[in-house]
Amino acid sequence: MVAGQGTTPTPAPVLPPRSEVGAVGWARANLFSSWYNSLLTVIASAAVVLGLWFGLNWVVLDAEWGVIETIGGRFIIGGYNTDQACPGNDCFWRPQAALLMTTALLGMLWVVAGGVVGRIAMAVAAAAALCAFLPYSMERMGLDVRLLLLANLPALGVGWALARYTPVGKPRWVLVTGVSVFLLTVVLLRGIPGVWGLQPVPTLYWGGLTLNLLLAVAGIALSLPLGIALALGRRSDLPIVKLLCVAFIEIFRGVPLITLLFASQHLVPLAFPEAFPRNSLFSAGVVITLFSAAYMAENIRGGLQSLHPGQAEAARALGLAGWQTTLLISLPQAIRNVIPTIVGQFISLFKDTSLVYIIGMVDMVEIGRTFILGNPEYRISTKEVFIFIALVFWAFTYGMSYASRRLEQRLGVGTR
Amino acid sequence: MTTEDQSHEADDIIICRDVHKWFGNFHALRGVTTSVRRGQVVVVIGPSGSGKSTFIRTINRLEYHQRGQIIVDGFEMTDDVRNIDAIRREVGMVFQSFNLFPHLTVMRNITLAPTKVRHVPIAEADAAALELLERVGIPEQADKYPGELSGGQQQRVAIARALAMQPKVMLFDEPTSALDPEMIKEVLDVMRELAASGMTMIVVSHEIGFAKEVADSILMFDEGKVIEERPTSEFFDHPREDRTKAFLSQILG
Secondary structure (H helix, E strand, O other), X not given: OOOOOOOOOOOOOOOOOHHHOHHHHHHHHHOOOOHHHHHHHHHHHHHHHHHHHHHHHHHHHHOOOHHXXXXXXXXXHOOOOOOOOOOOOOOOHHHHHHHXXXXXXXXXXXXXXXXXXXXXXXXXXXXXHHHOOOOOOOOOOOHHHHHHHHOHHHHHHHHHHHHHHOHHHOHHHHHHHHHHHHHXXXXXXXXXXOOOOOOOOOHHXXXXXXXXXXXXXXXXXXXXXXXXXHHHHHOOOOHHHHHHHHHHHHHHXXXXXXXXXXXXXXXXXXXXXXXXXXXXXXXXXXXXXXXXXXXXXXXXXXXXXXXXXXXXXXXHHOOOOHHHHHHHHHHHHHHHHOHHHHHHHHHHHHHHHHHHHHHOOEEHHHHHHHHHHHOHHHHHHHHHHHHHHHHHHHHHHHHHHHHHHHHHHHXXXXXX | OOOEOOOOOOOEEEEEEEEEEEEOOEEEEEEEEEEEEOOOEEEEEOOOOOOHHHHHHHHOOOOOOOEEEEEEOOEEXXXXXXXXXXXXXXXXXXXXXXXXXXXXXXXXXXXXXXXXXXXXXHHHHHHHHHHHHHXXXXXXXXXXXXXXXXXXXXXXXXXXXXXXXOOOEEEEEOOOOOOOHHHHHHHHHHHHHHHHXXXXXXXXXXXXHHHHHHOOEEEEEEOOEXXXXXXXXXXXXXXXXXXXXXXHHHHHO
């Protein structure tokens, strides 16, 4: 309305009753709407207050966190840099170098994907760099270790700059780099016979969080495409393909992962040619991937079934070929619809990697357990050890949930 | 198998001869024989369940027919995938429920098929898409997602998407049945303009006003058969069949 023209006063907007807005209104509507709601509110508040009181009391005053400090780096890399695994104890730089490559890769992903990936990349680099200032003696944690940890900050910057200013920043090349970083990490950790500084370290000694992450990353990266292929196969018109996919899915879903892990040491070597590695790590990786792929296939199939048949019809009517319809129309929508279950599957896979202890591998959980078994004087600190391990797992799984929620928001799931 | 049918008249772009279709034991099409000339607008009417939707869906093989012959622009519709793809490129289709791709912007919805099927360069496809959006009256919606548009706007995008493949025939399967009354007109206006431009159209619709104004002829379906097929004015002024008269009196009130 033009100023000065206001001969007719605009009617004041009618406001809702005061009791329904603001903090008081919110509390009245949500906490004290009826007598039993009020009762629940009082009981729940009391429980929260008491829980926080005793919880914080324990965390700050009673808990003996010294055990975490004592186990220290073994949580991260297990027995990798011990005398048996690496005579001379000079293998510490190899996982460190792998971490640097990973941070650089995260820097590249930051440029390509942006948003939440950037925050995760910064969090990882910052956490690694902060570890350089842990209050250990210089004897226990040398200057070289600390500098390598600090180098994660420049590594992040290098990755970011590479992606930002060179053609390496194309998604295709970032994918290639990602696969290369993973393979290099495995080669670096494994070592090459006869090469100075790269003396072989048997996979038996790979352990700790590194082991959990290696298995999880390989499992996630391979089970998604495999699951998609199985889901499409199960919906195929070709009876043999369909039968094989159904059989695969039902067999791998129908057997406990622990059973598969036990069987893996004997069965996986039979299925792969001589050229493939023959060790528990490889077998466990294969089994975890296949197990997860079976579940993934059903998730994806659920997504495909949720699509309106009109979508594929419209695509076919436009002249798109069958594979184009699947690739461009059906799959993107199906996957978008089941992001929460896919990420749930990833989280569950990550946690399941700790089951490899039953075939003698020493993951982070197993390190905590064996440390306490081997050092009875620390038995009193069992709670602290497992709470710490739980927190580490939670930090990673929460990162995944957070990333998935942001991805859903960006793709507009549920709103369009 | 001969793909060229020598006997058809050059003017007939669609020829159907004794087309039968069963869904399980249900006999949905019971010997449909008809033809559509180039540039003609045919409106298909009939009670629900009479097979009119099934009929136009057989023309681009969203449903396959088990008996009879369908020839589109000289290609016979057979199991041969090359023929099916060739025919689908020439035949555009607009659905009752729009069926826009919700994960793609309006622009990508329109350019997808030209770039992926006809291999048109992206810049060229974009320019053509913008022109089509101008034509259907919503160029300002180009970068939105389908879910952000009203039903009428979505249906106009769907028409633009079909036109982007430069089809020779457009099929409309009840294009306004899912729309609120105030949006029906904006879609019918686009279809009127399309008819005036000389496009061959087959329209399944209950919009009698539109049929009277735009159609060259009317196909009346009942129980899987064409029971009456005549030029528009004759059809409405002097319907021959009792079934047609009853149907018209029902929908005209």
